[in-house]
Amino acid sequence: MRAWKEEHPSRRAVGAFPVYVPTELIQAAGALPIWLYGGGGSVEISHADSRIQSFVCSISRSTLELGLRGHLDVLDGLVFPSICDVARNLSGVWARNFPRMFVEFLHLPQNRRSPSAVPYTIAEYRRLLAGLERLCGKPVAPEDLRAAIHAHNENREAAWALLDARRRTPWATDAWETYAFLRAGAVLERETHTSLLRQALAAARERGRRPKDKVPVILLGAFCEQPPLDLIRAVEEAGCYILEDDLLLGSRWFRTSIPDGADPLRALAEAYVASSPPSSVSHYRGTPKQDLLPQRCRQLGASGVVFLTAKFCEPALYDQVLYKERLESAQIPYVHIEFEEKMSAVDTVRTQIETFVESVLFE
Amino acid sequence: MSDEDAGKALQKRLLGEYYQSLGDAGRSGQKVAYLFVPGNVVELLRCFDMLPVYPEINALQCGIKKMAGDLILRAENIGYSSDVCGYVKNDIGLMLSDRQSPFGPLPKPDLLVCNYSGCNTFVKWFEALAHFYGAELFVLDIPYLRERGPSTADIEYVVAQLEELADVCARTSGVPFDRERLKRVTSLSYAAEKLWVDVLHAARSRPSPFDAYFEAVFYMAPLNILRGTEGCVEYYRLLLEELVSRQKEGRGPVPEEKFRVVVEGPPPWPHFRSFWELFKRWGVCAVASTYSKVGGLFDQGVFHDPAQPMESIARYAMNSYTNWNLGLRLDLLRQYLREYEADALIIHSVKSCRSFSVGQADFRDVLAKEEGVPTLMVESDLADPRYYSEAQLKNRIDAFFESLAHRRLVGG
Numbered sequence: 173m174r175a176w177k178e179e180h181p182s183r184r185a186v187g188a189f190p191v192y193v194p195t196e197l198i199q200a201a202g203a204l205p206i207w208l209y210g211g212g213g214s215v216e217i218s219h220a221d222s223r224i225q226s227f228v229c230s231i232s233r234s235t236l237e238l239g240l241r242g243h244l245d246v247l248d249g250l251v252f253p254s255i256c257d258v259a260r261n262l263s264g265v266w267a268r269n270f271p272r273m274f275v276e277f278l279h280l281p282q283n284r285r286s287p288s289a290v291p292y293t294i295a296e297y298r299r300l301l302a303g304l305e306r307l308c309g310k311p312v313a314p315e316d317l318r319a320a321i322h323a324h325n326e327n328r329e330a331a332w333a334l335l336d337a338r339r340r341t342p343w344a345t346d347a348w349e350t351y352a353f354l355r356a357g358a359v360l361e362r363e364t365h366t367s368l369l370r371q372a373l374a375a376a377r378e379r380g381r382r383p384k385d386k387v388p389v390i391l392l393g394a395f396c397e398q399p400p401l402d403l404i405r406a407v408e409e410a411g412c413y414i415l416e417d418d419l420l421l422g423s424r425w426f427r428t429s430i431p432d433g434a435d436p437l438r439a440l441a442e443a444y445v446a447s448s449p450p451s452s453v454s455h456y457r458g459t460p461k462q463d464l465l466p467q468r469c470r471q472l473g474a475s476g477v478v479f480l481t482a483k484f485c486e487p488a489l490y491d492q493v494l495y496k497e498r499l500e501s502a503q504i505p506y507v508h509i510e511f512e513e514k515m516s517a518v519d520t521v522r523t524q525i526e527t528f529v530e531s532v533l534f535e
Numbered sequence: 536m537s538d539e540d541a542g543k544a545l546q547k548r549l550l551g552e553y554y555q556s557l558g559d560a561g562r563s564g565q566k567v568a569y570l571f572v573p574g575n576v577v578e579l580l581r582c583f584d585m586l587p588v589y590p591e592i593n594a595l596q597c598g599i600k601k602m603a604g605d606l607i608l609r610a611e612n613i614g615y616s617s618d619v620c621g622y623v624k625n626d627i628g629l630m631l632s633d634r635q636s637p638f639g640p641l642p643k644p645d646l647l648v649c650n651y652s653g654c655n656t657f658v659k660w661f662e663a664l665a666h667f668y669g670a671e672l673f674v675l676d677i678p679y680l681r682e683r684g685p686s687t688a689d690i691e692y693v694v695a696q697l698e699e700l701a702d703v704c705a706r707t708s709g710v711p712f713d714r715e716r717l718k719r720v721t722s723l724s725y726a727a728e729k730l731w732v733d734v735l736h737a738a739r740s741r742p743s744p745f746d747a748y749f750e751a752v753f754y755m756a757p758l759n760i761l762r763g764t765e766g767c768v769e770y771y772r773l774l775l776e777e778l779v780s781r782q783k784e785g786r787g788p789v790p791e792e793k794f795r796v797v798v799e800g801p802p803p804w805p806h807f808r809s810f811w812e813l814f815k816r817w818g819v820c821a822v823a824s825t826y827s828k829v830g831g832l833f834d835q836g837v838f839h840d841p842a843q844p845m846e847s848i849a850r851y852a853m854n855s856y857t858n859w860n861l862g863l864r865l866d867l868l869r870q871y872l873r874e875y876e877a878d879a880l881i882i883h884s885v886k887s888c889r890s891f892s893v894g895q896a897d898f899r900d901v902l903a904k905e906e907g908v909p910t911l912m913v914e915s916d917l918a919d920p921r922y923y924s925e926a927q928l929k930n931r932i933d934a935f936f937e938s939l940a941h942r943r944l945v946g947g
Binding site: 222223227232245258261264276282283286287288289291295296299400453460486490495496497515517 | 614615618619654656660665666674676679686688860862870884886892894895896897900901909
């Protein structure tokens with residue numbers, strides 16, 4: 173990041189807190205969007221303790237810690253979306269502690285059924301864009317936004333191509349590998365990342381691995397705070413093929429391309445309102461997501477669901493109960509694992525998953 | 536009957552009638568809407584003769600009546616985590632117990648109005664109720680106050696949704712929407728709200744005639760449950776009379792008012808009395824609190840307006856305390872400390888409600904370290920009795936007031 177800043181002294185870098193932020197707007201303003209995914213296991217919480225309580229998720233605490241230690245000084249701004257009360261209030265703590273930084277809280281519409289949701293979202297995106305224009309010192313023309321949407325469309329298309337390939341032939345690419353490729357995009361220009369993803373897909377196709385006797389599963393719950401990489405590996409090594417997951421969901425939020433036509437801002441807002449994926453942080457527009465899950469398992473041929481939820485993540489923990497109820501009615505097995513950024517008990521999780529795999533295989 | 540008794544008696548009668556109507560809902564055929572306290576749109580629901588039910592108030596009542604612990608465990612037994620909101624679990628526990636509340640049976644919802652103001656958990660809560668009850672859910676999205684006031688786009692968005700909600704209510708209840716009636720209801724709300732502000736301002740006097748935290752939470756019940764009715768206005772008229780007479784006699788909630796404090800955060804309902812006692816013994820009187828503003832920041836000039844009812848409902852809904860950004864909340868604390876001439880700030884941080892809690896440590900940091908306001912921050916919970924540690928709280932509170940008393944003695 174620092175190297176990028178040195179190479180591009182006139183450009184700004186603006187952070188995006190998960191889950192979903194329209195990073196197209198940041199790119200259109202000429203800044204580099206950076207997805208923040210917390211401190212992983214590498215940061216010791218000390219400064220953040222005096223400003224945020226211990227009963228909140230790791231990602232909020234470690235992100236604040238990184239900020240207070242000066243590790244995020246490279247950012248000129250930070251956008252928090254309306255995903256939960258903790259992230260929302262963290263935006264306020266951030267604004268006070270980093271007064272020189274451009275800090276914005278984006279209230280995304282929760283009532284996506286209302287015809288007024290689109291005009292509201294457009295107004296909210298305009299507000300964010302106006303702030304970004306001030307930060308970057310230049311007005312954003314429609315062609316800037318169209319170019320950013322185009323770059324994001326290509327990036328999401330490449331991400332989905334990789335994920336779709338894994339779903340069809342999960343033995344060819346491990347989930348932890350695709351995760352690492354997607355995660356790299358957090359700090360790269362869209363175009364650079366897109367080319368990396370395309371190379372990864374081409375390489376996976378040439379690998380020639382053979383299928384193993386593993387249990388195909390859907391992995392759900394880690395859409396915001398990210399589990400340690402070892403944990404994803406442990407799920408696979410314990411005998412699962414992860415056909416689908418919601419890791420890094422926001423960076424590939426849309427499944428189809430956003431039209432980059434005459435009114436790109438409207439297209440971006442309409443896409444959020446009409447085409448957001450099922451998520452714990454966005455109220456459903458049609459069928460509740462717990463009702464869709466058993467159907468999705470059948471469609472994919474998944475034998476079970478692995479819930480990976482971050483400790484203290486309220487949106488995931490509430491949905492979990494509803495998901496479980498529907499899975500039980502549909503007689504689909506599941507296992508629930510709670511994680512933190514800093515966790516050492518990966519072996520315990522491995523055993524838990526192995527037990528789950530055995531129970532599925534011998535059923 | 537003294538003024539004091541008259542106010543209390545009226546509150547008891549009105550709330551008794553309300554709970555009776557909840558018990559009778561099955562027989563009366565009246566349609567039932569569940570909704571939340573912050574930013575609630577009860578004025579609109581009254582126009583359709585819908586019976587409002589407030590799960591948060593049911594949860595706090597269960598807390599006071601010592602039922603919350605068991606109900607929370609029932610919810611945890613079906614998979615709710617120990618780390619999620621105790622109010623939600625209390626409500627799920629009630630549902631699993633055939634909705635037998637301390638005040639009698641509660642009706643099932645016909646409509647869930649998720650007036651989502653200042654709390655994302657509200658959405659998850661009513662998604663769960665919609666799942667379990669199969670009732671229709673309307674998510675009324677109230678944008679967070681990210682700047683100093685609502686923007687035109689925010690107001691238009693909320694008003695448009697209110698119009699859509701009115702259609703849903705008309706369909707559910709079979710009662711057509713009468714806009715004249717909405718004007719009458721909002722004018723009753725306005726009358727009660729003005730009186731309530733006078734009540735709050737009475738705490739400016741020395742001694743304060745009432746405790747603006749421990750007593751205000753009961754005084755605000757009619758405003759949250761019965762707003763938009765004549766009984767509600769009458770209650771606040773009687774309450775104000777009572778406080779004025781207490782003021783004249785120099786009577787307050789503690790025999791001698793030694794410390795005036797501002798309180799931030801909800802109370803620990805399952806241990807309400809004992810928590811209050813920890814302060815009373817030091818002659819502490821709360822002169823302002825933020826919890827009494829979760830149902831509306833009327834003292835900041837936000838009122839229902841019969842001249843523009845829908846727009847005023849939208850403005851009201853965006854201006855509940857926890858829907859304000861942290862900068863505004865911090866300014867409000869400063870205002871209260873100044874306006875009510877308080878000696879200290881008490882922060883009661885609750886695990887259940889991150890909407891309230893996250894940011895409080897930062898408030899403490901600014902006010903105590905940078906602005907020299909004596910600040911005490913203690914932790915427990917609003918609903919879950921397991922998080923209340925009396926001995927630990929007592930130690931902290933005693934040490935804090937001992938040091939304040941000492942400081943006063945040496946003229947610091």
